[in-house]
Amino acid sequence: xxxxxLGWLLLAPTMLILFLFGVVxxxxxxWVSFHQWNPFAADPSMIFNWASNYRQLVFDAQFMAxxxxxxxxxxxxxxxELVIGYLLAQAFMKDFPGKAFFRxxxxxxxxxxxxxxxSIWKLxxxxxxxxxxxLLDSWFGYNxxxxxxxxxxxxxxxxxxIWHWTPLVTLSLIAALVSLPADPFEQAQIDGANKRxxxxxxxxxxxxxxxxxxxxxxxxxxxxxxxxxxxxTGGGPGSATRYVGVHIFKEVFPRTNYGYxxxxxxxxxxxxxxxCWLLYVGLIAPRNTKKG
Amino acid sequence: MSFISKLGVSVIALAVSxxxxxxxxxxxxxxAEAGKAYQGVTLHGVTESTPPSNYVKxxxxxxxxxxTGIRVxxxxxxxxxxxxxxxxxxxxGTGIYDMVYIEQDIIYAYLSRNFLVDTTQLLKDNPALxxxxxxxxxxTTFANYFRGENGDLFxxxxxxxxxxxxxxxxxxxxxxxxxxxKEKTGRDLxxxxxxxxxxxxxxxxxxxxxxxxxxxxxxxxxxHTGHAASWYEYFESIAPTFGVYNWxxxxxxxxxxxxxxxxxxxxxxxxxxxxxxxHLRDIAPPESVQSTWTEVATTFAxxxxxxxxxxxxxAAWIASDESKSRVVGKVGVAMPPxxxxxxxxxxxGKGYVGYYDGGAxxxxxxxxxxxxAMLFLQFIAQDEVQADWAxxxxxxTNNATYDDPKVQELDAKLNxxxxxxxxxxxxxxxAPPYPFHAQLREATAPIFYQILTGAIDPDKGLDxxxxxxxxxxxxxxxxx
Numbered sequence: 209x210x211x212x213x214l215g216w217l218l219l220a221p222t223m224l225i226l227f228l229f230g231v232v233x234x235x236x237x238x239w240v241s242f243h244q245w246n247p248f249a250a251d252p253s254m255i256f257n258w259a260s261n262y263r264q265l266v267f268d269a270q271f272m273a274x275x276x277x278x279x280x281x282x283x284x285x286x287x288x289e290l291v292i293g294y295l296l297a298q299a300f301m302k303d304f305p306g307k308a309f310f311r312x313x314x315x316x317x318x319x320x321x322x323x324x325x326x327s328i329w330k331l332x333x334x335x336x337x338x339x340x341x342x343l344l345d346s347w348f349g350y351n352x353x354x355x356x357x358x359x360x361x362x363x364x365x366x367x368x369x370i371w372h373w374t375p376l377v378t379l380s381l382i383a384a385l386v387s388l389p390a391d392p393f394e395q396a397q398i399d400g401a402n403k404r405x406x407x408x409x410x411x412x413x414x415x416x417x418x419x420x421x422x423x424x425x426x427x428x429x430x431x432x433x434x435x436x437x438x439x440x441t442g443g444g445p446g447s448a449t450r451y452v453g454v455h456i457f458k459e460v461f462p463r464t465n466y467g468y469x470x471x472x473x474x475x476x477x478x479x480x481x482x483x484c485w486l487l488y489v490g491l492i493a494p495r496n497t498k499k500g
Numbered sequence: 501m502s503f504i505s506k507l508g509v510s511v512i513a514l515a516v517s518x519x520x521x522x523x524x525x526x527x528x529x530x531x532a533e534a535g536k537a538y539q540g541v542t543l544h545g546v547t548e549s550t551p552p553s554n555y556v557k558x559x560x561x562x563x564x565x566x567x568t569g570i571r572v573x574x575x576x577x578x579x580x581x582x583x584x585x586x587x588x589x590x591x592x593g594t595g596i597y598d599m600v601y602i603e604q605d606i607i608y609a610y611l612s613r614n615f616l617v618d619t620t621q622l623l624k625d626n627p628a629l630x631x632x633x634x635x636x637x638x639x640t641t642f643a644n645y646f647r648g649e650n651g652d653l654f655x656x657x658x659x660x661x662x663x664x665x666x667x668x669x670x671x672x673x674x675x676x677x678x679x680x681x682k683e684k685t686g687r688d689l690x691x692x693x694x695x696x697x698x699x700x701x702x703x704x705x706x707x708x709x710x711x712x713x714x715x716x717x718x719x720x721x722x723x724h725t726g727h728a729a730s731w732y733e734y735f736e737s738i739a740p741t742f743g744v745y746n747w748x749x750x751x752x753x754x755x756x757x758x759x760x761x762x763x764x765x766x767x768x769x770x771x772x773x774x775x776x777x778x779h780l781r782d783i784a785p786p787e788s789v790q791s792t793w794t795e796v797a798t799t800f801a802x803x804x805x806x807x808x809x810x811x812x813x814x815a816a817w818i819a820s821d822e823s824k825s826r827v828v829g830k831v832g833v834a835m836p837p838x839x840x841x842x843x844x845x846x847x848x849g850k851g852y853v854g855y856y857d858g859g860a861x862x863x864x865x866x867x868x869x870x871x872x873a874m875l876f877l878q879f880i881a882q883d884e885v886q887a888d889w890a891x892x893x894x895x896x897t898n899n900a901t902y903d904d905p906k907v908q909e910l911d912a913k914l915n916x917x918x919x920x921x922x923x924x925x926x927x928x929x930x931a932p933p934y935p936f937h938a939q940l941r942e943a944t945a946p947i948f949y950q951i952l953t954g955a956i957d958p959d960k961g962l963d964x965x966x967x968x969x970x971x972x973x974x975x976x977x978x979x980x
Contacts, residue, residue, distance in 0.1 A: 247591055248609050248939055250977030270946055334795075335786035336715070336804070355725050355789030358953065438580075444726020445789065446953040447946055461584045462728070463942035 241470035248464050261471035271472060273447055274455040275479075277362070281451055282430040285369040289426060290419065292370065293377025300378065301385055315375040322372070326439025329368045333440070354441060358448035361441050365449050368436055373429070377422050384418030385411075420491055424484055431480045452476050527633055528567060531879070534629065535568025538872040542571040545599035545861065546585050549576035550813055552659040552893030553601065556880060560889070564879045570872050574599075583938070586864075590615045595866040598873035602655045602862040604645050605931030610862065611648055612935035617863040620652035622874055629871055634878035638898045640922075645930050646860045655860030656877040659895035661812025662921055662928045663737050663855040665837065667691050668806050669915070670830040671716075677708065691807070691834040695741070695776050698807070698837040705806035706783040720808025721777070721784035722796045725952045729792035731945050734777055736855040736931065737809050741838040742773035745851045746932035747940075749969065755979040757969035765966035766959075769839075774951065774958045781952075789952070801825040809836060811857060812917065816894030819914045833917045835924065843927070852929035858895070896921060936976050943972035 241261055243254040265271050300311055317325065332338045333354050341352040354361040388411070396406050412419075434453035437443065443450035443458065450458075456476065460469035547553040553576050561572035577585070586600040590613075602610060610616050623630045636643065639657055646655035671677050672689055681689040681704055692698035702718030709716030722733035735747045748765030750756045756763035764770060781788055785804045787795060797814035799805055803826040810818070817824055819831040836854045845851030861880070863873050879885070881897075887904035890896050894910075894917065901907055902922050911918040931937060944965045951961035973979035 246939065246976060247613060248936055248976070252613065330790075334790055337787070351786075353786055353789060355787075356953070442724060442726030444724070444949050444953070446725060446950045446955050448953075449726070450946075458942055461587075462580065462938045464587070464939060 237470045237473055240466055241474050243467045245467040246464050247466070254467070257467070261468045262475070264468065265472055265475060270447065270450075271452075271455060274450050274452050277447075277449065278431065278451040278453075281362070281366060281369075281433070281449075282427060284366045285373075285430050286423060286426045288366070288370050289374045289377045290423060293374045293422075294381055296374065296378040297381035297385055300382055315379065317372045318375045318379075320372070322433075322435035323439055325368065325372050326436040329364070329371075329436070330440050333364055355445055358445055361445055361448050365437050365440060365451075368440060369430065369433065372436065373426060377426065380418055380422040381415060384415040388414055416491070420487070423487065427483060427487070428480055431476065431483075527631075527884075530632055531564075531567035531875075532569075534631070534875055535570050535872075538568070538570050538869070538875070541869050541872045542573060543598040543869055543873050543876055544596060545572065545574045545601075546582055546589075546597050547574060547576055547599075547601035547861070548579045548582045548603075548859075550659070550893065551817065552813060552889065552895045555889050555892040556658065559892075560880050560885060561876075563885075564876055567879075568875065570875065572876055590864050590866055593866045595864070595868045597864055598867040598869045599861045599877065600864055601658075601859050602646070603859045604857065605937050607646055607655060607860075607862075608933045609935045609937055611654060615862070615864060615866075616654040617865055617867070617870055617874075618648065618650075618652045618654060619656060619863060619874065619877065622863075622870065626871060626874075629874055629878075631875070631878040631882070633882040633884060638881070638883055638900065640897055640899055641926070642856070642858055642897060643860075645858075646862075655862040656881050657858065657860045657897035658880060659813065659893060660856070660858035660897050660921075660925075661815070661895055662925055663809055663811050663836075663857060664815065664917065664920065665691065665834045666800060666808055666810045666815065666818070667832045667834060668803075668827060668830050669832040670827075671705070671806050672832065680704075680708070691832065692837040693835075695837050695839065699776065699779065701807060702780055702783055708806075715785075715802075715804050717783065717785045717805050718807070719780045719784050720791070720796045720799050720805045720810065721781040721788040722791050722793060722809075723777075723781040723784070723788045723952060724792050725789050725949050727792050728941055728945060730952060731941055731948050732793075732855075733809070734774065734948070737836070738777045739770055739773045740852055740854060740929075741836055741842055742769045742776075743839060743842055743845065743851060744770045744773060745845075745929075747969075748966070749932070749934075749973075751932070751934070755970070755973045757973070758963075758966040761970065763966060763970075765969060766962040770962055771959050774962060778952070778958060801827060803827050809854075812894055812921065813857070814894070815914055815917045816891065816910060819917075820910065829913070832915045833920060835920070835927075846927040852927060854928045856925060856928035856930045858897070858930070890918075894918075936973065936978060939976060940969055940972055944968050 240254070242256060242258060244257045244260065245254040246252070296314065300307065332340050333352065335341050335353050344350040344352045352360055354364050392410050392414070393406060396410055401409070432453045433451055434457050437449050437451055438454055438457060441449045443454040452472070456469055456472050459465045459472060547556070553574070557574035557576055561574055565571050575585075582601055583606070586597060589596045590600070602616070620636065636653055640660065642660040643653060643657045646653055646657065648654050672691070678689045681701075684704060685700055689701070692701055698719070705716060705718035709718075722729050724730045739748065744764050744767060748757060748763055748767065748770050750763050753762040757765040759767050785799055787799060791799065793811050796808060797810050797818060800808050800810055801814075801818045801824060815831070815833070818827060819825070820828055822828050838853055842851060842853055846853045861877055863870060863877065867873055883898050883900040886896070886898045886901040887906050890901050890904070890907050891910055894914070896902065896907070896918060902918060907918060934940070947956065947961055947964050947968060950956040951958050956964070970979055
């Protein structure tokens with residue numbers, strides 16, 4: 209058999225699965241987004257309504273508010289994870305007693321399902337039984353109630369996301385850091401460069417591909433966060449943590465507004481691609497241009 | 501008693517025992533025989549994780565398997581996930597589930613979509629399937645919620661309870677508390693019958709908790725600021741006691757919700773109900789703004805509230821399970837407080853005093869094992885299995901269950917909860933027969949949550965909700 213044919217044959221099962229469970233549903237969602245479809249309406253059938261759903265969402269204050277808080281959530285969560293993840297990665301590059309133990313403990317949140325993470329944080333933040341309100345009250349006299357305070361709820365969801373996903377960033381950056389050659393660092397030290405200069409001019413540029421890949425992954429994940437937040441706050445108080453993922457969930461499942469929910473999903477996918485593209489243009493393209 | 505009389509009584513007793521044993525073995529024979537045709541079949545059900553559902557999963561399903569050889573896998577999950585899974589399965593026609601939990605309020609939506617099998621007709625068409633111990637006449641009137649327009653049953657009732665007013669008998673009967681209450685209010689401390697009384701008691705106990713340094717508040721509140729549980733507490737438990745029924749929507753008047761169009765959702769009574777409830781929320785334990793139905797029961801069981809409206813499914817374990825509850829033996833049951841005229845409305849059938857909650861197991865039309873599933877549904881509907889189930893989940897769906905000695909014993913511990921369910925259950929009502937239940941709730945919930953956070957004034961918020969309801973009903977095609 210011709211090597212090319214064998215290659216295609218071996219790839220065929222994966223491509224078939226991707227086509228059935230990735231490509232087909234994607235185009236189906238696009239198709240549904242051009243319909244008015246609620247199976248519990250007086251007329252439960254799909255009614256083609258051109259781009260009405262897309263027009264509607266531009267004027268949907270709830271969706272716009274949801275998009276705003278999502279972007280804020282993504283910004284604070286991903287940036288914090290990057291900074292903390294890098295610091296932890298640097299810490300784990302050094303030897304200290306119990307390093308292996310701490311590295312294992314620190315990665316444990318990664319293996320937890322988001323719904324479990326949400327449940328744990330709900331227990332930890334519920335007034336009267338949660339350890340976090342109890343400690344904040346005894347240490348600072350601060351009354352944490354995420355069912356009441358929009359800001360507290362927002363910050364708690366960000367902190368929960370940081371707790372859950374920083375280990376991923378740490379692991380990626382450790383992998384990048386251990387693969388760095390020693391020569392440039394030795395030369396920089398011989399030339400008298402200080403730690404800040406070494407970080408800024410050598411470490412950061414060399415691990416930039418790893419940072420960008422990690423940011424892309426986290427950004428896409430954070431944009432579609434649902435389970436944890438739904439379990440922790442239900443999107444509340446009010447709409448303070450009704451991120452687009454939660455908004456889509458509530459539109460599509462309980463409200464069974466399939467057409468409109470699909471339109472929102474498509475737009476959110478488009479926005480995620482745009483944000484990633486902007487990052488690409490801002491961080492990678494200039495460097496490639498300089499190289500060229 | 502003479503020897504002859506003793507002999508006569510003994511003979512009769514033996515005969516009765518023999519008949520009972522014979523009936524039992526013939527029942528066992530029926531299940532064994534009926535199950536033969538379905539060997540190797542595994543039934544799949546999905547339901548909310550509640551005490552009654554867990555009993556089905558842990559006790560009834562294994563018993564059924566032992567008798568018939570038919571395996572039953574019951575998936576117990578969260579309320580949201582249950583609907584998500586069931587609706588997707590029935591909508592897509594995948595046929596994963598052979599039984600789905602139907603909460604009373606979703607039945608109308610399911611019937612409108614023809615999701616469910618007519619169980620009455622199925623048994624008529626397959627007389628061999630009919631268990632000798634199954635009879636629709638065994639059910640309480642709660643079963644009527646699951647009947648279609650033809651009077652046939654589309655769901656086998658598995659739980660039914662009323663949302664009751666629970667209060668702490670130890671506190672209400674404490675002479676020191678009674679004296680303090682009398683001194684402060686000038687009246688005797690007893691369960692409230694009006695909203696004014698309830699508020700007065702709640703304020704008193706919240707202050708009492710503050711003064712005495714204990715974790716005690718005057719009332720519970722199911723007031724989550726991002727979960728539908730709060731929406732339900734207001735519309736199904738609070739607003740009706742102010743005379744606002746069926747969510748304030750007039751189905752006979754083109755589904756009007758606004759007062760301007762003939763509805764009640766933003767009426768003065770609805771607004772008074774909202775302010776009353778928000779005030780209670782403010783003097784309830786701090787976790788109330790994160791409480792759904794489960795957490796309210798937990799709060800009460802932890803001894804953190806002197807009184808509250810609690811779903812009946814939790815009444816049994818709160819009153820009797822020492823491993824979970826700190827108020828065992830200290831729980832009283834009463835009718836919810838209400839405005840004047842509401843009781844008269846309830847008695848005449850024009851209104852109701854609170855929520856009659858419950859659910860049934862339905863057989864999806866998409867099931868691939870309808871006959872085997874029908875056998876299981878009959879099994880769980882027999883009078884014979886009801887008493888222990890009632891003890892485990894404080895639910896009663898069959899008339900005979902009320903007379904069981906074990907149930908009567910628990911009723912005494914519950915200070916008459918089951919008696920209230922039997923005698924006054926008719927004054928409570930389930931959700932209105934709307935096929936757009938979740939759709940309307942989710943359309944208005946964002947505004948409702950903003951009322952709870954204080955971002956929107958309650959009066960203005962109810963005006964907005966009433967307008968949004970009409971807009972949504974128009975979009976769904978129900979309002980012309």
